[in-house]
Amino acid sequence: MLNISLWGKTFKNPVVAASGTFGFSREYNEIYDVSILGGIVTKGLTLNKREGNEGIRCFETSSGMLNSVGLQNPGIDYFIENELPFMKTLNTIIIANLGGGSIEEYVQGAEKLDKSDVDIIELNISCPNVKEGGVNFGIKSNIAREVVKEVRRVVKKPLVVKLSPDAEDIVDMAVTCVEEGADGVSLVNTFKAMAIDIYKKRPVFKNVFAGLSGPAIKPIALRMVYEVSKAVNVPIMGIGGIKDYKDAIEFIMAGASLVQVGTANFINPFACRDIINGIENFLKEEGINSINEIIGVI
Amino acid sequence: MLNISLWGKTFKNPVVAASGTFGFSREYNEIYDVSILGGIVTKGLTLNKREGNEGIRCFETSSGMLNSVGLQNPGIDYFIENELPFMKTLNTIIIANLGGGSIEEYVQGAEKLDKSDVDIIELNISCPNVKEGGVNFGIKSNIAREVVKEVRRVVKKPLVVKLSPDAEDIVDMAVTCVEEGADGVSLVNTFKAMAIDIYKKRPVFKNVFAGLSGPAIKPIALRMVYEVSKAVNVPIMGIGGIKDYKDAIEFIMAGASLVQVGTANFINPFACRDIINGIENFLKEEGINSINEIIGVI
Amino acid sequence: MQYSSLKVLENREVAKNIFKLKLEGKYNVKPGQFFMLRSWEDEPTLSRPFSIYDKGENYISFLYEVKGKGTEKLAKLKCQDTVKVLGPLGNGMDISRIKGKVALVGGGIGIAPLFYFAKKIEAHVDIYFGFRDEVYGIENLKCKNLYISTESGKVGYKGYITDIFNPFDYNLVITCGPLAMMKKVKDVCKKTATPLYLLMESKMACGIGACLVCTCKTKDGMKRVCKDGPVFKGEEVVFDA
Amino acid sequence: MQYSSLKVLENREVAKNIFKLKLEGKYNVKPGQFFMLRSWEDEPTLSRPFSIYDKGENYISFLYEVKGKGTEKLAKLKCQDTVKVLGPLGNGMDISRIKGKVALVGGGIGIAPLFYFAKKIEAHVDIYFGFRDEVYGIENLKCKNLYISTESGKVGYKGYITDIFNPFDYNLVITCGPLAMMKKVKDVCKKTATPLYLLMESKMACGIGACLVCTCKTKDGMKRVCKDGPVFKGEEVVFDA
Ligand SMILES: Cc1cc2nc3c(=O)[nH]c(=O)nc-3n(C[C@H](O)[C@H](O)[C@H](O)COP(=O)(O)OP(=O)(O)OC[C@H]3O[C@@H](n4cnc5c(N)ncnc54)[C@H](O)[C@@H]3O)c2cc1C
Ligand SMILES: Cc1cc2nc3c(=O)[nH]c(=O)nc-3n(C[C@H](O)[C@H](O)[C@H](O)COP(=O)(O)OP(=O)(O)OC[C@H]3O[C@@H](n4cnc5c(N)ncnc54)[C@H](O)[C@@H]3O)c2cc1C
Ligand SMILES: Cc1cc2nc3c(=O)[nH]c(=O)nc-3n(C[C@H](O)[C@H](O)[C@H](O)COP(=O)(O)O)c2cc1C
Ligand SMILES: Cc1cc2nc3c(=O)[nH]c(=O)nc-3n(C[C@H](O)[C@H](O)[C@H](O)COP(=O)(O)O)c2cc1C
Ligand code: FES
């Protein structure tokens, strides 16, 4: 009753671990068998290894957290050689999250991932464009269009574009990505936000800004998923502050075929497992035969 | 040490009660003497009386709340005759918040308020434009430009434009408002958000969307205030999830000359009072002589 | 109206999921008035409204049902803990205005405010309380006639209290409970032209009339349950379909 | 590593703002390992890391200082309450690797993990603990020599523990405490070329190595305090200016 077929693949349930919060799944697999998940998105990968940001990387806010990890990752080659084989032993869908600082970097990374054993590529366009002085690729539709177009050209696997909530017009952004061939969209990434250390009279983060995630953002993320689902007809992965099965069902009813769970894993290491069980119970109690019946019912 | 002079007026401290959360100040004045406040913004006023929205108007979220009051207010004439005289007996700055559904409605309202005894007009451009089928005035800079231009023409009093965080580009929006003669900007209003009743399989609110406020939004609001303060050189009122003096000081350091406190009044009826005292203690403990020294130090 | 930290004198489960909370404090309260309570810091964001259930020289008490986050936290309170309390709030009723033979019709936890009405006008009041299964909150309740119904038939009449309530005999009816029950009471009172007061509920934020989120539709427009109510005249309230 | 709800056996204030928390549970733990604790629902968002302070057949215990929201909530725990516990986490140290004469240098609440080191290697360890004013956490502490300093001079040497600590005599030094203290210890150990281990701290989210927010700069790049640490070799860690 939780099965969902998308892009020629079957997700055993709609619950997917979100990028950057689940590493390459080894760690959570020590706490519970992560094969029960519908899917797992890898930590954001870039063509070459990155060390990520210096200084404080995490700060708590009301019902949320700010992070400034800065795409620390071992690089795509290392991932394919050392992490992917383990992930492929898991009985779940593996989604590679791809980041980059320039179109060329994205394209080269995409080529490698497309040849690898990952099931799906999630293109994270909320990365600062190093060539354009750090301007985010995910804000203006016409800039995003270029990235998606070029990456699509080299990717034969299902390509999902992950949208930033800071996009000027999230609906237009989604439509643009689909026009350029995205097989799906996932939203939202973290919100650009900040915190100030009032005693030191300076921003908490070296980069000034950091990304807000967690339950705090849920009502805005849900609205965005709803609006996007009315405008595109590709599958949507709903993300943002999902902490329990009720939140997950809200996103599904708003139009998401799958949901991704991020920060909630930190709040409750069993979050994904509890959400899967919660959805199943909900469907049973409400007499709904299949999750597919409630996707986008609103 | 808390005095701030802006627009030829002296605020005795930077703490202002936010529109829609403090009524016309009579109610909170029964709990404590609201004359201690730096200023008070009225409930959003429109040319004519409005009944506001039907159905549920309030829903709680993690560290926040959604509201869908829909500009219920007695109309500007009634306000000037029946509420303003009382407010003018308070020893604080009175700011009228002006809403509207069309440019004409805004202009006519502004004319009346400009002739009244209010000290400052805060123009709320995050209202749906009834003429353009409900599209929000506050999203696109060029649409906001028209409203601000026309209202400015008829307003001699200080005019502050209140920005929506849903603006496509909040910095460009602020710059546009200042270009059109705004004496200041206040930000942010509530975020467009939603909630779904999963048992009834429908949105919680009749209007589907509602406005998110409260501590949840603080990190995003703070970032916006910081970005805007780097781009304009008019005074800024910082708003969004401020619940204690630490939050207030973060906004002030980010560039706000004044802060507005909304949802926190519901969490703690003494919130504004506690924030004023907290700021004063902070300045003393840190050996800062005047609040003016820390405005925009970041 | 004042905002204070009050000490818990008692917090006892009187029936399944139904608690009685007694707080130390001296208040002048009218029946139908309520307080905003908060025994937590951050979550849930908003405080919760509860009607005055009883009061003594040095205390006020509440009867509440555990429904969600807020009431779950209240249920954990122990003696000597403190609760933040704003009130008394709302219009309440002047007892001097309550004349003649009065019926109090309550359903479920809606009986809580009616207890205090009964206490104030015990000489000339009949009580109609309907419960699902267990009966609670009627300890020390004094009145002329007490009618109890339970849906399960455990105590009293088996069925809804509105099945056995007839407003014909009364000069005034005051009701509080689930919407469906109050609508029913309104309908029957209309037929007999019996004056009726309803105690309305609504999600609240400020609780004092400042934010306009708690409105209820009336013939004279949207009114604030927290300030213009919670006691409304029967004919005033417009029930949506 | 497991995620469980453990029962509170004891939660006692042993010095001003310093609590000892004892939880019922059987664990295999290495000194230097830690657990993520959570005794609340929503706020603060993240769980909090605490080092193993002591353990027995049926319990694990922690020594913590009340600093902010999280530890304030821990401080309210009463016997029989439950705490959610994830662990044991981090590398910790194989005691078999600890040979020769060892010095444990701790400052403030940084002594907490060192207590468990001392317990495991009591035969050949000297202890240097510095406090601000009050001395705590040394009950039942066994070692060859115990050096105590307090900044106020209340107990022991008046000043910093690093004033009286000299690594010259030792085969190994293990330190935990404020960054400034650990830097100082690193400096002196460098001079005498004494092998050093540091117990690093960092704000944590997942606690298990999945999220990369808790990194510490090392010669070999950014490493996760929660997984690659918290025990790091002295020469490995790069302290920022
Ligand atoms: C003037 C007034 C007086 C009152 N007096 C009393 C009194 O004396 N005694 C008393 O017990 N109560 C009284 N109430 C009601 C009381 O205030 C509420 O029961 C209380 O606020 C519930 O808070 P909670 O946090 O426990 O539940 P909440 O979490 O607020 O939930 C309340 C209800 O809403 C539902 N709900 C919550 N979240 C969702 C969601 N996401 N989707 C769908 N449904 C949801 C829950 O199932 C539950 O039934 C009064 C109310 C008013 C307005
Ligand atoms: C591996 C490891 C082991 C540990 N072991 C122990 C142990 O055994 N015992 C122990 O007591 N501690 C230990 N700690 C430290 C402990 O985890 C922290 O003290 C605890 O998380 C504090 O949580 P809190 O919510 O009480 O404080 P927080 O609210 O998180 O505050 C912590 C500190 O940050 C400051 N702070 C908070 N918010 C702000 C702000 N907005 N601006 C500026 N400053 C701010 C506070 O003043 C405070 O000093 C360990 C940490 C790690 C990483
Ligand atoms: C610590 C952390 C690291 C993250 N790293 C990535 C990343 O590498 N790539 C990416 O697309 N999103 C990343 N995200 C964003 C999450 O995948 C998710 O979109 C966001 O956190 C919102 O969901 P949540 O509220 O459930 O956490 C990260 C989030 C967190 C908290
Ligand atoms: C119940 C409610 C009603 C509001 N009404 C108005 C309004 O009439 N006009 C307006 O400009 N803003 C209105 N706001 C927005 C607040 O003034 C403020 O901008 C917003 O709530 C963010 O601040 P906060 O997080 O401190 O509440 C309202 C907010 C709330 C919660
Ligand atoms: S709750 Fe604010 S007006 Fe009633």
Ligand code: FES
């Ligand atoms: S806290 Fe997540 S990697 Fe260390």
